[in-house]
Amino acid sequence: MSDVNDRVKIVSDTTLSQGWTRLSDYQLDYTDRNGETQRIKREVFHRTPAACILLHDRERDIVVLVKQFRLPAHLIGEPSFMIEVPAGLLDGEDAEDAIRREAMEETGYRIRDVRFVFKALTSPGSVTEVIHFFHASIDLSDRINEGGGLADEHEDLEVLEFPLDKAVTMIADGEIIDAKTIMLLQWAVLNRAAL
Numbered sequence: 665m666s667d668v669n670d671r672v673k674i675v676s677d678t679t680l681s682q683g684w685t686r687l688s689d690y691q692l693d694y695t696d697r698n699g700e701t702q703r704i705k706r707e708v709f710h711r712t713p714a715a716c717i718l719l720h721d722r723e724r725d726i727v728v729l730v731k732q733f734r735l736p737a738h739l740i741g742e743p744s745f746m747i748e749v750p751a752g753l754l755d756g757e758d759a760e761d762a763i764r765r766e767a768m769e770e771t772g773y774r775i776r777d778v779r780f781v782f783k784a785l786t787s788p789g790s791v792t793e794v795i796h797f798f799h800a801s802i803d804l805s806d807r808i809n810e811g812g813g814l815a816d817e818h819e820d821l822e823v824l825e826f827p828l829d830k831a832v833t834m835i836a837d838g839e840i841i842d843a844k845t846i847m848l849l850q851w852a853v854l855n856r857a858a859l
């Protein structure tokens with residue numbers, strides 16, 4: 665009973681919605697720890713992988729964040745313009761190439777050495793999204809354009825720079841409420857010596 669394939673059999677996958685994201689209704693036969701098998705229904709949003717990055721300037725001890733309108737936050741009454749680390753969806757490339765492209769598009773910073781730090785499923789009960797987390801050291805000479813996102817995709821990002829300690833206090837103050845951003849800022853504090 666230790667092999668997952670002995671415990672989980674997908675019976676059906678019905679597409680409920682096929683828009684920007686596919687929403688599936690799965691029926692599966694799941695065998696629990698007592699050996700009992702039950703038919704379970706689970707709805708899953710099929711999201712493609714993403715990547716995000718902490719851009720840190722060692723000299724100035726600042727981090728580069730972006731502020732953008734997020735409709736889901738708006739719909740639930742949270743601050744609609746969210747402050748986040750640069751991030752984006754993989755576009756057929758590997759995660760490192762994707763984050764180099766996104767960092768440039770969103771902030772105008774050209775990334776030199778980039779370090780993968782961890783990956784995380786952001787909402788594993790219902791969403792397939794996995795985010796690859798990166799860190800890169802930057803300095804002012806790496807900023808080669810304004811950033812701001814792709815106009816033809818209606819991205820309209822404000823590029824912000826904060827001292828790392830200030831960004832961390834913004835979590836406690838409720839000004840930063842994006843999960844991936846909180847994770848990377850906390851990672852930075854835990855790994856200050858290696859930044």
Ligand SMILES: Nc1nc2c(ncn2[C@@H]2O[C@H](COP(=O)(O)OP(=O)(O)O[C@H]3O[C@H](CO)[C@@H](O)[C@H](O)[C@@H]3O)[C@@H](O)[C@H]2O)c(=O)[nH]1
Binds near residue numbers: 715817842
């Ligand atoms: N939400 C949404 N976006 C859409 C849609 N159609 C097109 N888009 C476009 O999809 C692009 C997504 O931009 P990226 O920079 O690639 O991704 P992101 O929105 O920054 O996503 C990152 O943050 C999200 C929120 O934390 C994460 O969910 C995501 O995985 C990633 O980390 C935007 O240009 C947006 O206009 C739609 O129906 N819904």
Ligand SMILES: [Mg+2]
Binds near residue numbers: 750
């Ligand atoms: Mg983005």
